[in-house]
Amino acid sequence: MNDRQKLMQREILLGFWKVHILHHAGEGPVVGHWMLQELRHHGYDVSPGTLYPLLKRMEKNGWLSSEQDLKKGPKSPKRYLLTNEGRQVLALAKQQARELCRETTPSDTEDGEQ
Amino acid sequence: MNDRQKLMQREILLGFWKVHILHHAGEGPVVGHWMLQELRHHGYDVSPGTLYPLLKRMEKNGWLSSEQDLKKGPKSPKRYLLTNEGRQVLALAKQQARELCRETTPSDTEDGEQ
DNA sequence: CTCTTTCATTACGAATACCATAAACGATAA
């Protein structure tokens, strides 16, 4: 991964894939390790030291809930799901994302056009 | 500002308005103090302690360049402009933002539709 | 049964970023 990508990652993209995470958690249970790979597929390079604390924080914030089968050991997969609060946060975030797109890319339906 | 908004701000929205800043800097010189108000108008509550270091960091990253008329004192307005590197970063960020929107909102033109 | 690999999380410490608030400075208005 090049330098620009790395700087962007921390400064900007980080916030983007947090939204991705919420979105995924809204469609079904997500597991940290799986998310790690999913993000890599999308070109993000995330370290466990970033993702796992993030997941915990989102749970603490009330955006996600988790369940883990502790009978299968302390390192058994933890499944995260979007809560109602998380759903609202996601909705707001998506709205802001759309606004960001709208404002930063010239639209054909805006005035001042032609 | 309520609790949810505050958490979202740091976790997610922060990254969004960094893109806004780059965008603005691409359209003309931006000044920290002005940006601070601009962001407030858009409902973001940003403190100087966040914004000014950010601007400096973006300059250090090569995304922005700044000019200041020091004859008018050390606290005279600093005008930031988007660099070429910044332009590329902005382009990538916009692309990712669009992808975020595309993936998180069901599109009418995707397969699996209807 | 032992060894290795894979799936998955936790732990940790250094570097960085965020935030509220205070201080500073010049200009302008009262």
Next chain:
DNA sequence: TTATCGTTTATGGTATTCGTAATGAAAGAG
């Protein structure tokens, strides 16, 4: 002179990010 506005810098506590290493169970190879 004093106050206010526009503007940046300074500062210190707290929270995030990151790379890496440790841990543990399960599954496959031999």
